[in-house]
Structures are given as C-alpha cells and as structure tokens.
Amino acid sequence: MNKTKKKILEAALQLFNTYGLPNVSQRKISDHLGISPGNLTYHFKKKENIEEALYFDLVNWISEEFRQMGEKEVSLQNLITFVDSFFVTIYTYRFVYLDIVHLMRNNDVISAHYKQLIISRKLQFLRMIEQFIDSGLFREAELPDEYEMLYKRIQIILDFYLSAEEITENTIGYRPMGNHTLLFMHSIYPYLTLKGKKQFQEILPLYE
Template identity: 40%
Template sequence: MKTKERILFKALELFNDHGLKDVTLRQIASSLEMSQGNLNYHFKTKAEIVSQLYFALVEKMDYEMNKISHDKPLLSFLYESAQVSMSILFQYRFITRDLYHLLGSDKTLKKHYLQLQQVRKQQYVLLFENLTHQGLMREEELEGEYERLYKRMNILGDNWVNAADFFNKEDASKVDYYHALLFEVIYPYLTKQGKKQYLDLFN
C-alpha cells in the first residue's frame, strides 16, 4: 500500500472511531509511526484528507451501484441499492455524522453534494414514476408528493448514523436495522400488488 493510501486508510479509521473534530494530523502521523513532516508532504491540511475521503466515498458508491443489475424488479433494485448505499455510508460514517458542518466549511464539497442530490432526486422520482406505471405504487394524491417522499428518504439516509450511534450500540446490526426502517417509508405508497412484492423481499 502506498504512503498516501496508508494515510487515508488510517485517517478514515481514526475519524470513524474518534470523530472528525478530535483527530489531528499529528495523531494520524503518530498512529502510522511517521513524522508529521512526512504526512504533510502528501497532505498539507486535514481538510485535504477529508476531501479525498469524501470523493472516495462517492466513487465507491457509484462503482457499487453500477454493479446492481438493472434487470431486477424495480422494488428489488430499490431495496438492494438502499442497502448498498447505507453499508458504504457506514464505512465512511464520520462524514454523515458531521455532514452539514463538513459541507458548510468546504464550498467545493457543498457544490458537489448539491449537484449530486439533484441527480439522485431525478433518479428516484423517475423510479417512483416507473413503479406507478407498473401498478406497484399508487398515483400521487398531492402535487409533488413523490418528490417530497424522496426528500424524506434522503434526510433519513443522511442522518441515520447519528441515530444509530445514540440508540443502537451493536455495530453489526446497525445497517440492517436502519435499512429496514428507511425502506419501510415506501410501504404506505404501494398498491396491493406492490405490498406483496415488498413483503416477499423480506421473506
């Protein structure tokens, strides 16, 4: 493993374990048994490390999402993509724990995140439209209802790690528990046929 990769790997571990605010460059260097000068040769600031890890998260998310077969039934695709997404977010959980502070202090990351959210919203709204056309979701009863459904799912997706830290200390069960909790948000919008497919996913 190259030095830069070792630094990122160790920084991710420390940020996840101790929180972004409480980890210094000196601590990262010390954990790697290297001088801070050597670390600063690769990363001059902690913000540079955080930025690299943020884009590593995005790249991993895109890679894993592209591996999911689009030939799956739409509900299965939605179920699996949510599970993959939450598993990756847990691997980079320091980012979601301090997401809004992190974005507020880095204009580049904020701009990228907002653009990414626009793309994700379009993808999910299209997915909801396709589920409706297939008779798995009911028609909208309120104007813009499914766009707001996406926003609720997005808020839950961005903040579930903090809730998991507070209410559930068993790391091994966090992702599965909160994935089921998040995915259940869609259940009231499903038709009878959609609800049957939903229940089949859990059986």
C-alpha cells in the same frame, strides 16, 4: 494512487470513524502511521484534502451502486438489496454522516459539491420511481410533488440515521444499526400498488 497515500487515507478513515472528524489532526494521523508530519503533508497539504479524498471515494462508491441498480430488473427485492448495500457503504464512511454538519460548515469544497449532488441524486431517485410506476409496483402520485417529498424524507434518513442511532444507542455497529432497511421499507409501503404490496409481504419476513 501510491502506497503511502493509500495508507494515509485508510488510517484517516479509521481514525475519523473512531474519534470523530474534529478530534483527529494531521499529527494524530502521522503518529498513527509512524511517519513524519512532513511526509503526510507532502501527500495531503491540509486535513481538508484528506476529508475531500474520502468524501469523493464515498460519492464514487454510491454512484457505482446506482449504476448497477439501473442495470437490474425492476423489483422490490432489488430495490431493498440496493438500499441495504447503500447503508453498508454509509457505515464504512460513517464519519461523513456523523460529522456532516461540521463538514458542511468547514469544508467549502465538500459543501458546494454536496449541494449539487443532492439535486442529481433526486433526479436519479425520481427516474427510479418512474420505472417502478411503469412496472406496476408503485402507484401514480396523488399529491403535487409527492415523490419529491418522499425523496426528501429518505435523504434525511440516509444523512442522519447514524446520528440518531449514536444518540439513542450510545454506540454504532453495523448490525446494531439494525432497522435501517426496515425503516426504508416502511417509508415506501404507502406508495405501493396491490402488486407491490404482495411483493413487499413476501420480502418483509427476511428483514424483521
């Protein structure tokens, strides 16, 4: 990627995060960078192309985090560290989550990809749960599709946590996001075995 294109994406990410996706035009991005609108459209013909480039950067970052998690020992500490890192990435690309409904309604490329993505992410999540069941940290499912329902709840937390924080706290900073990891920990606690709960109790004080 050439330097100008990289600078455009960096500036757009900053502006989208600060002002919200619907409030940032290509003109605002070019003015921020001090370049002509023509120079910007040479690299990104439409604003949607910038949105897509940043969205796929986010997807690639998260895919790499999943890959790294798959190479680590199965433990609650590694799972929680993974989730904490996940939220850092979400915060970095927070406009995607704060404006997710706008994106789904107005960007067909992102909307189509996201609908397929959540299916593949669910499969990754369920494979991870199987590993934790095999390790004796998670219990076997007691209800039909119980872990599919857990995935759905966690997906909602990941997609809309920042929106909830902005509504209730009126501002978002990484630490004021605050209890994101603790919220995840409480979500998985009912699924832990005695062995898992023991590990959980050892880790909990670090996040309270």
